[in-house]
Amino acid sequence: MAEPSTPQTFHLWNQLPPELKTAVIKKMDGIDQLKTRQCSKTEKELVDKLPIITIQRIKFKIGVDGRTWTKVEQLKQEDSEIKIKNEIGETIFDIFSNPKIIVKNFAFFTTSRNVNRELKELSEAASATNIRLRAECVHFTLFQTSPKTATEILGLFDESCIKSIRMTASFERVVAAMSQTVQWKRCPEIVICDQKGLRLDHWSYSMINFSHFERINVMMEMLTEDEACIVIKNMQSKERGFFKIRTALSIKCDLIMKQLS
Amino acid sequence: MSVEPEVPIVQVEEVRENPVLYKIISSDNHVFTISEHAVKLSKTLWDLITNLGLTAENALDNPIPVENVNGKNMETIVQFCERHKYDEEEPEYTNYIREFVLPEWDRQLLSIDNEELFQLILATNYLDIQKLMDYCCRVIGDMAKDKTPEELRIIYGIPTDAEDDALERSASDSPGPSG
Numbered sequence: 001m002a003e004p005s006t007p008q009t010f011h012l013w014n015q016l017p018p019e020l021k022t023a024v025i026k027k028m029d030g031i032d033q034l035k036t037r038q039c040s041k042t043e044k045e046l047v048d049k050l051p052i053i054t055i056q057r058i059k060f061k062i063g064v065d066g067r068t069w070t071k072v073e074q075l076k077q078e079d080s081e082i083k084i085k086n087e088i089g090e091t092i093f094d095i096f097s098n099p100k101i102i103v104k105n106f107a108f109f110t111t112s113r114n115v116n117r118e119l120k121e122l123s124e125a126a127s128a129t130n131i132r133l134r135a136e137c138v139h140f141t142l143f144q145t146s147p148k149t150a151t152e153i154l155g156l157f158d159e160s161c162i163k164s165i166r167m168t169a170s171f172e173r174v175v176a177a178m179s180q181t182v183q184w185k186r187c188p189e190i191v192i193c194d195q196k197g198l199r200l201d202h203w204s205y206s207m208i209n210f211s212h213f214e215r216i217n218v219m220m221e222m223l224t225e226d227e228a229c230i231v232i233k234n235m236q237s238k239e240r241g242f243f244k245i246r247t248a249l250s251i252k253c254d255l256i257m258k259q260l261s
Numbered sequence: 262m263s264v265e266p267e268v269p270i271v272q273v274e275e276v277r278e279n280p281v282l283y284k285i286i287s288s289d290n291h292v293f294t295i296s297e298h299a300v301k302l303s304k305t306l307w308d309l310i311t312n313l314g315l316t317a318e319n320a321l322d323n324p325i326p327v328e329n330v331n332g333k334n335m336e337t338i339v340q341f342c343e344r345h346k347y348d349e350e351e352p353e354y355t356n357y358i359r360e361f362v363l364p365e366w367d368r369q370l371l372s373i374d375n376e377e378l379f380q381l382i383l384a385t386n387y388l389d390i391q392k393l394m395d396y397c398c399r400v401i402g403d404m405a406k407d408k409t410p411e412e413l414r415i416i417y418g419i420p421t422d423a424e425d426d427a428l429e430r431s432a433s434d435s436p437g438p439s440g
Contacts, residue, residue, distance in 0.1 A: 005372055006368060006371070006372045006400060006403075007372070007373075007374065007375060007378070007404075008404055008416070009375070009404065009415070009416045009417075009418075010375055010378070010379075010401050010404055010416065010417055010418075011375055011417070011418040012375050012376070012378075012379040012418075013401075013417035013418055013419060014417075014418060014419065014420075015379065016379070016382070020382060020383075020386060020398075023386075023394065023398045024398045024401045024402045025402065026398070026402075027395065027398040027399045027401075027402035027403075028402040028405050028406075029406070032402070032405040032406060032407075032408070035405070035408065035409065035410050035413060036405060036410075036413055038410040039410050039413050039414050039417070039419045039421075040414075040419050040420065040421060040422050040425060041422050041425070042419075042425075043419060056360060
């Protein structure tokens with residue numbers, strides 16, 4: 001006997017009481033909530049009553065062939081609150097003009113070294129609309145970017161929303177510049193992962209810039225005993241902390257223990 | 262109250278300590294036994310048990326009638342509660358990358374037709390079982406994934422505003438009972 005398959009339609013939707021319709025809508029991704037909103041006045045009212053609309057994932061890419069949207073571009077253009085246009089700036093900030101919308105994972109790709117023009121447009125749009133990108137977890141690929149570009153990109157995000165910064169390993173000067181932003185300082189988690197095929201031999205991050213993080217997961221080529229102590233002492237002072245540092249340098253544990261004691 | 266069960270009583274295994282069992286009678290007089298850990302997942306049932314003062318000694322002699330839930334739904338609910346009775350609470354810290362995927366066992370359990378799913382979600386809401394409610398809502402909500410508003414109207418049978426207005430007009434135009 002064939003296994004039962006999950007039904008793909010639910011024609012009794014209209015018989016559900018409003019509170020159960022809302023419970024179902026709450027389980028949808030923000031993109032699907034916004035599309036459900038377009039179905040009828042009843043569904044629009046239900047979605048508009050939600051305190052928050054969480055979009056699970058957005059990919060945003062600048063450089064080479066311009067900008068691309070994933071998923072969001074499927075939204076119907078007639079929706080007054082979500083306009084999908086091709087112009088940079090207007091598009092992305094229009095989405096966030098609805099203050100309820102927040103993105104869980106915002107992947108920001110820079111696919112070429114020179115993204116100054118696009119970034120300038122984005123920054124100007126952010127200033128003009130006074131809107132920042134609201135994302136809980138921001139993913140960057142910043143290897144080729146300059147410290148200035150990296151800080152400008154991070155500056156596009158709303159610092160009150162960021163809960164995690166995830167980036168591919170970048171030069172220490174880029175990380176040092178990013179660490180001066182309010183977005184970095186208010187974020188509780190950092191994940192810096194390896195760049196496949198790339199090896200950076202002579203760099204290190206100043207762990208002082210990481211001391212506020214509650215969760216750290218970084219790949220480092222060099223970590224001195226002093227810096228290791230900063231990390232450990234800092235984590236000891238936190239009620240709930242987590243850190244994981246992978247390093248190629250052999251650290252003398254006895255020196256660390258001596259310092260800690 | 263005399264009850265003749267039409268389906269076999271659901272047997273549960275209580276392998277850990279505290280093997281207290283309760284009896285529940287569905288609206289169509291099917292009898293189910295459920296362990297204490299499992300029944301605690303239903304806030305409504307647990308409140309009832311607490312208020313009735315049922316104990317390990319008298320629990321099986323005092324079946325709990327649940328008028329709003331039929332035997333078929335109750336069977337699903339008991340299976341679900343027994344399966345998830347030892348689940349730990351979700352940790353506060355959530356992984357931002359991982360998206361929720363309905364576990365395979367639960368997906369199979371909830372692969373039921375629309376009418377059953379509709380009745381089950383009403384029953385779950387009445388019995389106040391948070392996790393089952395979440396899963397039922399996800400099953401229905403997942404149907405909306407990557408669909409256009411036009412497709413959603415078909416999937417959920419949602420009339421357009423124009424169709425809705427036409428229905429309302431025809432209802433108001435139709436003569437009343439007095440003609």
